[in-house]
Amino acid sequence: xxxxxxxxxxxxxxxxxxxxxxxxxxxxxxxxxxxxxxxxxxxxxxxxxxxxxxxxxxxxxxxxxxxxxxxxxxxxxxxxxxxxxxxxxxxxxxxxxxxxxxxxxxxxxxxxxxxxxxxxxxxxxxxxxxxxxxxxxxxxxxxxxxxxxxxxxxxxxxxxxxxxxxxxxxxxxxxxxxxxxxxxxxxxxxxxxxxxxxxxxxxxxxxxxxxxxxxxxxxxxxxxxxxxxxxxxxxxxxxxxxxxxxxxxxxxxxxxxxxxxxxxxxxxxxxxxxxxxxxxxxxxxxxxxxxxxxxxxxxxxxxxxxxxxxxxxxxxxxxxxxxxxxxxxxxxxxxxxxxxxxxxxxxxxxxxxxxxxxxxxxxxxxxxxxxxxxxxxxxxxxxxxxxxxxxxxxxxxxxxxxxxxxxxxxxxx
Numbered sequence: 220x221x222x223x224x225x226x227x228x229x230x231x232x233x234x235x236x237x238x239x240x241x242x243x244x245x246x247x248x249x250x251x252x253x254x255x256x257x258x259x260x261x262x263x264x265x266x267x268x269x270x271x272x273x274x275x276x277x278x279x280x281x282x283x284x285x286x287x288x289x290x291x292x293x294x295x296x297x298x299x300x301x302x303x304x305x306x307x308x309x310x311x312x313x314x315x316x317x318x319x320x321x322x323x324x325x326x327x328x329x330x331x332x333x334x335x336x337x338x339x340x341x342x343x344x345x346x347x348x349x350x351x352x353x354x355x356x357x358x359x360x361x362x363x364x365x366x367x368x369x370x371x372x373x374x375x376x377x378x379x380x381x382x383x384x385x386x387x388x389x390x391x392x393x394x395x396x397x398x399x400x401x402x403x404x405x406x407x408x409x410x411x412x413x414x415x416x417x418x419x420x421x422x423x424x425x426x427x428x429x430x431x432x433x434x435x436x437x438x439x440x441x442x443x444x445x446x447x448x449x450x451x452x453x454x455x456x457x458x459x460x461x462x463x464x465x466x467x468x469x470x471x472x473x474x475x476x477x478x479x480x481x482x483x484x485x486x487x488x489x490x491x492x493x494x495x496x497x498x499x500x501x502x503x504x505x506x507x508x509x510x511x512x513x514x515x516x517x518x519x520x521x522x523x524x525x526x527x528x529x530x531x532x533x534x535x536x537x538x539x540x541x542x543x544x545x546x547x548x549x550x551x552x553x554x555x556x557x558x559x560x561x562x563x564x565x566x567x568x569x570x571x572x573x574x575x576x577x578x579x580x581x582x583x584x585x586x587x588x589x590x591x592x593x594x595x596x597x598x599x600x601x602x603x604x605x606x607x608x609x610x611x612x613x614x615x616x617x618x619x620x621x622x623x624x625x626x627x628x629x630x631x632x
Contacts, residue, residue, distance in 0.1 A: 254588050255400055256460045256611045258349075258412045258604070259446075260305070260365070261439055262298060263419025263570070264465035264582045265427070268436045276444035280463065282593050284586025285629045291600045292467045292581055294533045294574040295497045298419070299332060301466035301601060302366040306412075307346030308605025308619030310534035314345040316367075317540050318493045318571075325539065332366070341370045345538075347617040349608050350377040350410060356614045358409040361399045363392050365412035379406060389415060389442050397449035400459070410612055415439065419469070426567035427469040427578075460587030460611050464604065467570040470551050470578040474565055476520070478548060481556040483517045484510050492540075495555060496548035496571045499541070507543050520549045532575070534620070550576050589630055596628045 266289060269277050293304040293311055295318060303309075303316045311317055320331040323343070330343050344367055350360035351372045360377040362368035368380045379399055381387075396413050399406040418435045425431040443463075450456045480486065480498060488506045492499035502510045507525075514523040523546045529536040535545070548554050550572050553565045572579050583599055586592075589611055602619070607626040609616035 253409070253613050254458050254460050254611070255408060255455070256410045256462070256587075256608055257396065257400065258305070258365075258410075258462045258464065258608065260302065260412070260414050261418055261463070261465050261582070262414070262416045263422045263467065263469050264436075264439070265468045265580070266582055268418070268427075268432065269582075272433050272436050272440075274436065274440040276440045276447065279447075280443065280586055281584055284461075284584055285591040285594045285596060287583040287596055287599045287629070289577075289580035289598050290464065290583040291598055292574050292579060293601060294535055295571045296467040296574050296579040297571045298466055299366050302414075303344065303346070303348075304602055305464065305466070305604050306348040306350075306365065306367060308349075308602050308616065308621040309346040310602060310620050312534050312537040312541065313620060315538050315540055316344065317499070317535075317538065318497070321492050321499070321540060322490075323540055339369050339371070341372055344370050344372070346619070347372060349605055350412070351375050352609065352617050353410045353612055353614055354378070358612055358614065359406060361396070361406060361408045361411040363396055363412065364414040366414070368412065378408070385416070389417075390445060393442065393446045393449055397446075397453050400450075400455060401453040402455070403453075410608065415442070422469040422568040422570075423566050424568070426471050428471065429567070458588065460585070460589050462583075462585045462604065462608070464583050464601070465581040466601075468577075468579045468581050469568045469570050470572060470576070472551055472553055472565045472567055472569050474560075476552045477560055477565065478521055478552055478554045479557050479560070480546075480554055481558075484513050486556070490542075492542045495553050496569060498544075498546035498548075498554045500544040500546060501542035502544065511544055514544065514546060520552045521554070522547050522549075547573060550578055585629055591629060591631055599626060599629075 292301045297319050299319045300311045300316050303314050307314050322329045326342060348367060350362055353360045354375055354377060361379040362377045363381050364383050368377060369382055392413060396411055398404055399408045399411060418439055421431045421435040450459055488503050489510060490501040492501055500510065511525060526536050526541055526543050526545060529545060535541060570579060603621040603625040605619050606616055606621040606623045610623055
């Protein structure tokens with residue numbers, strides 16, 4: 220047992236030292252009286268997860284800060300589009316990350332979270348992420364696993380960043396952030412991001428109402444407590460402005476709620492840019508009307524739109540990567556083929572649906588010297604978080620779709 224603990228400590232120490240290799244030339248924290256800001260995402264977290272579990276550290280956080288009734292993600296409610304909207308303040312049609320995986324016919328390549336080399340190419344990523352906005356204006360930023368943080372923008376990255384490696388222990392991620400924010404340390408970060416994925420993973424594997432998700436939420440609560448202990452150790456408990464968010468909710472799925480696309484249209488006549496629960500369909504030349512009409516005639520448990528007819532509230536029509544036909548499954552329904560269904564069935568939990576569906580609403584809370592204490596405010600759209608962070612860092616935001624007025628309700632007067 221002692222040997223295992225010793226090996227674990229050696230591994231953690233090695234990881235901490237190796238993480239220092241991803242470094243750009245940064246600047247010391249500027250002496251402006253501005254408090255540092257940390258943005259933490261817990262993928263797939265929902266308010267109800269906290270409400271139904273014993274979560275003393277989340278409870279403490281909320282009692283010392285301010286919470287939104289819920290946060291409205293961008294459409295489609297998937298991980299990469301939403302994390303990039305949080306980082307840039309842009310709707311999906313303005314930043315171009317239309318899903319977790321998609322084909323770009325101009326770049327002649329597929330974007331995928333499983334292909335890190337492609338993610339480093341800044342041609343995928345529209346807009347300017349908050350860490351680059353900060354670096355351009357003399358601030359020091361750091362990222363630990365935020366989607367898109369591996370790429371350069373105008374040749375720039377954050378002062379420290381890490382290639383995604385799910386094997387790195389969650390506690391090591393927290394230790395690294397604490398070291399990078401430490402006022403007595405080498406980096407003295409002004410801004411940082413931190414990302415955890417395991418709550419989302421359990422939601423997919425077992426469904427949002429499962430005991431396995433509850434266990435993951437309790438584990439996240441323990442990590443939040445550990446993080447606050449580390450902030451105490453480096454003297455930042457009262458100084459740090461901390462924003463805790465998620466990217467989307469989660470809906471139960473059922474094998475009784477399946478849409479078989481191959482029984483509605485001939486898949487040989489289309490290229491599928493993405494599948495479920497938002498099918499993005501690129502018809503072959505001359506086939507658009509035929510495919511659209513077939514989908515419209517069989518419109519049940521889904522809605523289908525031509526790209527130019529998408530409701531404006533989705534902000535999902537004005538980018539070249541968005542194909543001609545968009546098919547949105549109703550909550551809890553899957554879009555697949557008969558063969559794929561018979562081989563794989565459906566996963567118990569899924570997101571990606573209409574962003575106004577309550578099941579897709581997600582989590583926002585914040586604490587620190589800038590924020591109200593022990594209050595709950597109305598809903599907020601996730602595209603406004605970029606403006607909030609820019610305000611806290613006292614920097615000029617890049618062009619974005621958010622509004623500072625929409626988030627002032629969370630701040631002390």
